[in-house]
Amino acid sequence: QVELVESGGGLVQAGGSLRLSCAASGRTFGRYAMGWFRQAPGKEREFVAAISWSGDRTNYADSVKGRFTISRDNAKNTVYLQMDSLKPEDTAVYYCAVSLSLLRGPSEVHGYDYWGQGTQVTVSS
Numbered sequence: 001q002v003e004l005v006e007s008g009g010g011l012v013q014a015g016g017s018l019r020l021s022c023a024a025s026g027r028t029f030g031r032y033a034m035g036w037f038r039q040a041p042g043k044e045r046e047f048v049a050a051i052s053w054s055g056d057r058t059n060y061a062d063s064v065k066g067r068f069t070i071s072r073d074n075a076k077n078t079v080y081l082q083m084d085s086l087k088p089e090d091t092a093v094y095y096c097a098v099s100l101s102l103l104r105g106p107s108e109v110h111g112y113d114y115w116g117q118g119t120q121v122t123v124s125s
Contacts, residue, residue: 009119020081022096038092050106093118
């Protein structure tokens with residue numbers, strides 16, 4: 001079992017930056033991929049970014065490409081999402097997730113096995 005706890009969310013103005021963290025506990029020794037998803041009110045959960053265990057491969061949604069950066073520190077069992085040039089449309093609850101064996105591709109919600117509780121990100125105009 002893997003437990004994930006997101007932090008770093010908050011309220012920022014458009015154009016500002018936030019850095020989200022996701023700390024993992026439990027079965028953290030596995031070679032698992034990690035990803036970030038977000039969900040706005042009334043909308044489905046959507047893919048944001050993903051990273052392989054080694055960090056050599058990353059994937060981003062077109063909507064955040066060039067603005068967001070995903071990284072991980074396996075020694076700290078933590079994955080990060082650096083968000084720059086934030087826009088009001090980035091407002092959502094952000095979730096981190098773990099895939100023990102990514103069989104469905106990095107952007108597929110159903111390909112992930114464990115999820116955090118989410119952290120709110122609000123971007124004002």
